[in-house]
Amino acid sequence: MKIIDDIIEAHLFRIRHGRIEFLLLKRAANEVYPLVWQPVTGRMNEGETAYEAALREIAEETMLIPEEFWVVPTVNSFYNPQKDTVSLIPVFAGRVGQDREITISEEHEEFGWFTFEEAIPLLAWPGQRKSAEIIDQYFNHEKYYFELVKLI
DSSP states (O other): OEEEOOEEEEEEEEEETTEEEEEEEEEOTTSSSTTOEESEEEEOOTTOOHHHHHHHHHHHHHOOOOSEEEEEEEEEEEEETTTTEEEEEEEEEEEOOTTOOOOOOTTEEEEEEEOHHHHGGGBOSHHHHHHHHHHHIIIIIOOTTSOOEEOO
C-alpha cells in the first residue's frame, strides 16, 4: 500500500445573520463521484504547498478569494482499493464576503449555501462532516483550547 498526500479539502463559509453558512458544490454528472455535494477539493500541482493548492482550487472552482483562511486541525483520509493507496488530506477553512458572486467550474453543476444542520446530511464522507463540525464549533460556539492557524 502506498500513502498519497496530494489532495486538499477547503471549506468555504460566510457569516450571515450571525451564523455560518457553508458553500457546497454539487459534482457534475460526468465526474468521478457524480452528483455528490462537497466542499472544494482538488489535487496539488508539482511544487505547490497544500495551502497554495487549496487557494488555487478555490479560485478555479468558485472564482472566490477568501478574506481569511485557516488550517483546520484535522487530516482526512481515503482508501482507494483499485490502486491500494491511502490519501492523507489536509483541511482548510476560508471565510468569504456575505454577498460575493460565485462562478462554478465545469466540475460542478450546482452550488448552495447551507447552515451546518443543512450541510451535514449532504456531505457523503464522514471526514468532511467532521471537518464541517470542527469549523462550526470553532466559529459558532467555542474556541476550543487554541486558536486556529491563520494563513490569510
